[in-house]
Amino acid sequence: MKSQDIRDKFLKFFESKQHLIVPSAPMVLKDDPTLMFVNSGMAPFKEYFLGxxxxxxxxxxxxxxxxxxSGKHNDLEEVGYDTYHHTLFEMLGNWSFGDYFKKEAIAWAWELLxxxxxxxxxxxxxxxxxxxDDDSLDVDQEAYDIWKxxxxxxxxxxxxxxxxxWEMGDQGPCGPCSEIHVDIRSAEEKAKVDGKSLVNMDHPQVVEIxxxxxxxxxxxxxxSLEILPNKHIDTGMGFERLCMVLQDVQSNYDTDVFTPIIREIETISGKGYGxxxxxxxxxxxxxxxxxxVAFSIADGQLPSNTGAGYVIRRILRRAIRYGFTFLNQKEPxxxxxxxxxxxxxxxxxxxLKNQKRLIENVIKEEEHSFLRTLDQGLLLLDRVIENSKSETIAGTKAFELYDTYGFPLDLTQLIAxxxxxxxxxxxxxxxxxxxxxRSRAASASETSDWVVLKEDDTEEFIGYDTLVVDVKLTRYRKVTSKxxxxxxxxxxxxxxxxxxxGGQVGDKGSIEASxxxxxYILxxxxxxxxxxxxxxxxxxxxxDTFRAEVNEEHRRLSASNHTATHLLHQALRTVLGEHVEQKGSLVRPKSLRFDFSHYAKVEPDQLQQIEDFVNARIKENLPLEEQRNIPMQKALDEGALALFGEKYGDTVRAIRFGQSMELCGGTHVPNTGDIWHFKIKSEGAIAAGIRRIEAITNMVVGDYFETIDKEYQALKEVxxxxxxxxxxxxxxxxxxxxLKKQIEQLLKDKAKNVKGDLKNExxxxxxxxxxxxKVDLDASGIKDLCFELGGELDNLFAIFGADNNGKALLSCYISKSLVAEKDLNAGTIVRELGKHxxxxxxxxxxxxTAGGKNPDGIEEALKAxxxxx
Incomplete structure (x- = not known):
């Protein structure tokens, strides 16, 4: 049975049990500070379990x-060494929110399997x-009796x-669970060891599915534990493990989920699997x-140096170094x-199909970058080995390689x-x-339980229509962090x-009691x-009843920049082409940032066209046309743009300014004229196929032009x-x-004169x-001097030092014949002399060459x- 059929049978089975079949949610989470990624099937449904x-x-x-x-559920270092752990995996699940419970969940699981x-x-x-005993909980007799x-x-x-x-985290809904395990060992193995002794013992053929x-x-x-008012069912079945069982193989990697990729790796590397x-x-x-990595990029998370992006970069770099070390892959x-x-x-x-080109470009660029880093790390490791005074390299040096260059310990050990x-x-x-x-201490926090003052199911957002309203506090909790x-x-x-x-920062303001x-709301x-x-x-x-009031200027300027991002998106698609898609944004009161897919540098004349396009829409005084709770498909049919990686409901909010129409939950100006003016400050690449524009609007543009004018007047005075x-x-x-040409000529003449004097020494x-x-020349002059002397004299070993504006410089030249005959190495020598x-x-x-900050050490270096x- 092919994997696609296995997935389809699961979904059709539960559809026949009156379940609503929903698509997979984006893997990258955007409104849950406790998780970076969806790490279990229930994560997209947390809000339902929490009520x-x-x-x-x-x-x-x-x-x-x-x-x-990352976090509590971290299988990364096990991946590859066994055959059943994965970073990315599919979780087949069925859910009951206050409907059926143990009896039906167990019966249907058994029927399906x-x-x-x-x-x-x-x-x-x-x-x-x-x-x-910790929680004073008895055996789950109810589940036991049903299983019988x-x-x-x-x-x-x-x-x-x-x-x-099973627990969602340190706090929240939880409960007992029943796992179903499968024993796919041979009859001979089963005769030797009873399967029940291998359950939950990390045996590769006796696994939980x-x-x-x-x-x-x-x-x-x-x-402490309290009983929930409504009982829920949350199940998760490992798709890859299920395929292993149904395809009668001994490893997840032998299923058709992985074999096509493995065959392609074999073809590229020339290495056979098994x-x-x-x-x-x-x-x-x-x-x-x-x-x-591919699924993360498709869901909008690019590799980066922080947060979720760092996790994705780390996964990709782990793959690159395994290919580099064991498959001899030195190119992307x-x-x-x-x-x-x-x-x-x-x-x-x-x-995956829709974002294929972007995924390829981002991965390829990351490979190029990290392979260069590996080369730098190898040079550093060579230097560490050269300078080691024993056959044991210090752990601090190995950690520096790991921390700075991404060299894992096993790779450092292998090369050493x-x-x-x-x-x-x-x-x-x-x-x-x-x-x-250090990391734990910096991020450690303590969160108390919610103190409920008033049961209220609405907790309604009315900020599209007003910035001031009387409110009642329904619940609160204390959070303490370093x-x-x-x-x-x-x-x-x-x-x-x-x-x-949606890229827009949260509001600030205040609440005032009677x-x-x-x-102050921070x-x-x-x-x-x-x-x-x-x-x-x-x-x-x-x-009490509180008067809640949003900081009007903070909101107004944020709204101005948010509307500008919509107009900018339209401008980019008009000027550069409809392949452009938004890949991220940051909307603050004083600036906006907009990331988009495009595979070439945006030329200056194109940037001017984009800026002019936005400002033309501003001058048209286009009114905000807002549709709240419009059916998702109807909005798309009307031409609204939806973003990859965003989680949308059945009904959405559509924002239109003229021909610009997007699905958006953010705040906007009533009329594009309220933006006043739009100015691009920078444009550049942030990843392969991803560009970033940073811009300003409204009063910040006025401040910008005022500063520019002052600088212009100061320049005129100069x-x-x-x-x-x-x-x-x-x-x-x-x-x-x-003048530069004259100076260069003078320096060359000076170097020739110096050469004549030095030959005598x-x-x-x-x-x-x-x-x-020690000579009175710059770096370029010393290099010319070295190679001219080397061309005139055999067996030359020359060391020159110079003090250039308070910075020390050392240059070492060795005739190539000496390099071979006497095992001399200019690079090694200047590194040692550079310590002086x-x-x-x-x-x-x-x-x-070597550079340093202590010119007084030049003489000692020359003596050495x-x-x-």
Whole structure:
């Protein structure tokens, strides 16, 4: 049975059980500060479990793409070494929100596995929660009794809290669970070892395929449990593991989910899969990681140096270095796999086809960049080995390679071992622990339970229509962190404050009590569909009625920039082409940032056209046409643009200014004329195929032009107030160029004169023409001097030092014959001598330079040079 058929059968089965089949949510999360990525099938439905929103239907099923590479659920380092852990995986799931419970969940799971898929009952085991003294919980007898109807009791195993009690996090809905395990070992192996002894023991052929979670409790901040008013079902079945069972293979990587990618890696690398352990691990790592990276880019998360982007970059770099080390791939190749991936999974996940070109370009550029970094790291490692005073390289140096160049310990160990060295692994681990401890300390926070003052299901946002309204506080909680100290998160029955989202920053403002007490709102965010107002203090009278007021200027300027991003998007598509798609934005009161897909530099004349286009729309005074709660498909049919990676509901908000129409939840000006003016400040690449424009609008443009005018007047004064300032600058540039040529000629003449004097100072040392001298030349002059002397004299070993404006310079030239005969290396020598001038350098074996900040050390360096002979 092909993987596509397996997925389809699951969805059709639950459709027949009156479940609504929904598409996979984007893997990159944007309104949940507790998670970077969807790491389980239930993550997109958290707001329903928390009671913050109502689902479209009480029964839902889907196939959700998940990523586990950070935080509590981190499988990254296991990927490739075993055959059943992955970074990206599909989670087949069925959900009940206060509808059916254990009886139906267990019955349907058994029916699907044994009757629809035809899995032999005799290879299945199930686990049931055994209870926990910590929480005063008894064995899950209800689940046990239901399972007895389907499977013999000797195949029902008791599981501990770690394996059989599922929790969303430190707080929130949770409950006991039943896992279904499958034993696909041979009959001979089963005869030797009973399968039940291998359940949850990380055996590659005795694995969990489905987890049925019975959400019936809520974990409070103090660790206690309370019973939920409504009970829920949350199940997750590993799609790749299910394919392994149904395709009768012994590894997830032997299923048709992975084999097309593996075959392509074999073709590119010339290495066969299944012949060598290290090669096999590398191929598994790459075939897994390219999926994770491709899906992340398709969902809008580009590799970067921070946050979720850093995680994606780390995954890709892990794949690159495995190819570099074990498949001998020194040039980009992983990007070539995206074509196979899109053909394999593009039907179920069309975003892979739609974003294929972008995915290829981003991965290829990242490969180029990291391969250059690897080369730099290898040079640094060579230097570390050269300078090591023993055969053990310090753990701090190995960690520096890891932290700065992305060199993992195993790669450093491999290269060091080839050169006869080993690594102080304990020292490396100590440095790694220090870094993790620093990271944990910086991000550590403590969040209390919500204190509910008033039950209110609405908590309505009314900020599109008003900036001032009377509100009641419905709940609050305290959050303490090292970064922000003690803060309070407030929720009101209604709010005019726009929460951060869609690239737009959250509103600021205040709430005022009836007694005149003012609490300032520092920021507004959205978490699992709840609008949270962040304040430093808590109101004295919690049950009072408060006057909530948004900072009008902050909102007005943010709205101006947000509307400008829509007009900019339209301009880009008009000037550059309809291939342009928004890939991110940041809308603040004083500036806007807009990222978009485009595969070439935007030329100056194109930028001017774009700027002119936006300003023309501003001058047209286009009114805001807003449609709230319009059906999603109707909006798309009318021409609205939707963004990849965004999560939309059945009904959406559509914003139109003239011919610009987009789905958007942000705030906007009533009329484009309110923007006043639009000015592009910069344009550049941020990734392969992704450009970024930074711009300003409104009063910030006025400030900008005022500053420019002041600088212009100051420049005219410097130029003696000419009538034609541009021509005056051009004349200065011409004069400067002429003077530079004269100086260069004078320096060349000076170098020739110096050369004649220096030839008389060259001495013979063991058959080598040697000179070490401080000279009054710049770097270019010294280089010319070295090569002219080298062309006239054989066996030359020359060291020259110079003090250039307080900076020390050393240059070393060695005739190529000496490099070969006497094993001399100019690069190694200047690195050593560079210590005298408090600097470093490098170069080729016959010519190298070093720079430093201590000119007083030049003489010592020159004296030390003779020791090499």
């Amino acid at each position: 913050n929103a109502d689902p479209k239907k009480n029964r839902i099923a889907d196939s959700q793409k998940c990523l586990r590479v 044994t009757e629809v898929y035809g899995i032999d009952k005799d290879i299945l085991y199930v686990t049931v929660f055994e209870g926990s 109807q389907y499977i013999s009791e000797d195949r029902i195993l008791m599981g501990n809290k770690k394996d059989n009690f 489905w987890n049925l979670v019975f959400m019936q409790y809520n974990r409070k901040a103090n660790g 012949k060598d352990d290290k090669t096999d691990i590398a191929i598994r790592v790459i075939s897994d990681h390219v999926r994770a 190749f992983i990007y070539k796999l995206t074509d196979t991936l899109s053909k394999q999974m593009g039907t179920a996940f069309p975003e 071992k080839e050169k006869g060295y080993n690594i102080d692994e304990a020292g490396f681990n100590a440095e790694m622990k220090k870094q993790k401890d 970064k922000d100290g003690e803060q309070y998160q407030l929720v009101f029955n209604m709010t005019p404050f726009y929460p951060e989202g 007694n005149g007490e003012v609490i 920021d507004t965010k959205k978490e699992n569909n709840v609008i949270i107002h962040i304040a430093k203090n808590l109101p004295e009278h919690l049950n 130029l003696k107030n000419p009538n034609e300032p541009v021509k005056a600058v051009e004349n200065l540039q011409s004069e400067n160029a002429d 060259i001495v013979d040392v063991n058959g080598v023409n040697f000179i070490a001298k 001038i408090q600097g470093g350098g490098g170069g080729q074996p016959f010519f190298a 040079a003779k020791n090499y002979l």
